[in-house]
Amino acid sequence: MPLSRTKNLQHKAYIPLSARENQYLMAKIPLTDELLAQYQGLIDQSSDRPYEKLYQYLADKFFAINDSLSLESTQFIANDKFARVRFSPEKFTAQTKQQVLFLYNPKYHTSRNTFFNGANRAKKITLIFLANGEDIRGQSAKFHQLVTKALTAFASKANIDLQQIRVSDHQHLTYDLFAKNKGIDGSQAHKFRAISDRYLADQYQLPAQTKALTYAVVEFPINRRVRALVSHDENPQERYNPLYNLIADAFISTAKNHNLNNGAVVANGLVPIVRSGEDENVVTAGELLMLGYNPQHTSCGYTCKWNSAKLVDSVQLIFVASEQDKTSHGYGKFVNNIEQALREFAQKLAVVSEQEEMMVRLHQHVGFQLG
Secondary structure, three states: OOHHHHHHHHOOEEEEOOOEEEEEEEEEEEOOHHHHHOOHHHOOOOOOOOOHHHHHHHHHHHHHHHHHOOOOEEEEEEOOOEEEEEEOOOOEEEEOOOEEEEEEOOOOOOOEEEEEOOOOOOOEEEEEEEOOOOOOOOOHHHHHHHHHHHHHHHHHHHOOOHHHOEEEEEEEEEEEOOOHHHOOOOEEEEOOOOHHHHHHHOOOOOOOOOEEEEEEEEEEEOOHHHHOOOOOOOOHHHOOHHHHHHHHHHHHHHHHHOOOOEEEEEEOOOEEEEEEOOOOEEEEEOOEEEEEEOOOOOOOEEEEEEOOOOOOOEEEEEEEOOHHHOOOOOOHHHHHHHHHHHHHHHHHOOOOOOOOOOEEEEEEEEEEEOO
8 A cells, every 4th residue: 555545544533333423512601790781671689580581581582593593402501500412312401500411312302491590690691502413523614604693693682792702612423432343334434624624624714713622531331340350448438549540550551652641530420521721720610520731732641530439330531632633634643543542441451342332422622702
């Protein structure tokens, strides 16, 4: 095979044809004193739910614009809860103290909901747009443009400064690393081009100050076979330390063998949220574990967060791409390195690939101010 052809193949990742696609856009609008001053007539401080009319008024404006643009699945959130979206064969929406979780299949499920408590002044309004259809990734630029059109119209109707609106575009591909071992045939090739490059190919240019982040989250289940790999510590507070150390050592060593130098191991029951930031930081916020990474930094190392006294159902293994992991082709080589590292990791821990799953969720995000 010619050398150029070989190099090109290195930049293509082949993932199962059964991989599941998600895209959603999130817009955050701070509820400033200046904005609220415009709506004093809708705020009744003598009521036990003084902000009820305001939230409903804004939600009605929001949904009317969505209807005019045929946007099927949109959510209005004004309770300061963190929104998460995942693919699911069954439609389900759940709330916890800190989160609103949307589970759905873009091909079949639509939804429209409001989430607010009129008794409280929220810090911000969060607007969620869930993609629908079959070719989610192929149609992502068109969906993005339609959403920004809706947001611009909403800002005009609600008299909100566009510069106050922070927009993030989230795209996922999720699949079982061992799908082929389970008899699932077929694969699809991806170069994992940056979102900005894909959109440019569709004649749409993102704002110059757009920030991007690419990473993968892998679910490694802790079953009876895995638990039996080590002897538990006799100290109840350190009971699962040997197990988590075994997993972390195997994961980090194989990752570094494949030049993957940014990531985390999370085994404390918290939900890891990976975000771009100027500096690397780890912040525990109730149910959430906020992991900040600067893609400009090529070797942030690995963060390990676990509770030695608690057994989790699965360990979250996280790889974060730096700018160095992006080639002129995209992030395909980065994804290939992840797969190779995970297969070596699975061998070290004797994973039974025909029976056990390792779900890989590849994330590509971009964020920018609308104005």
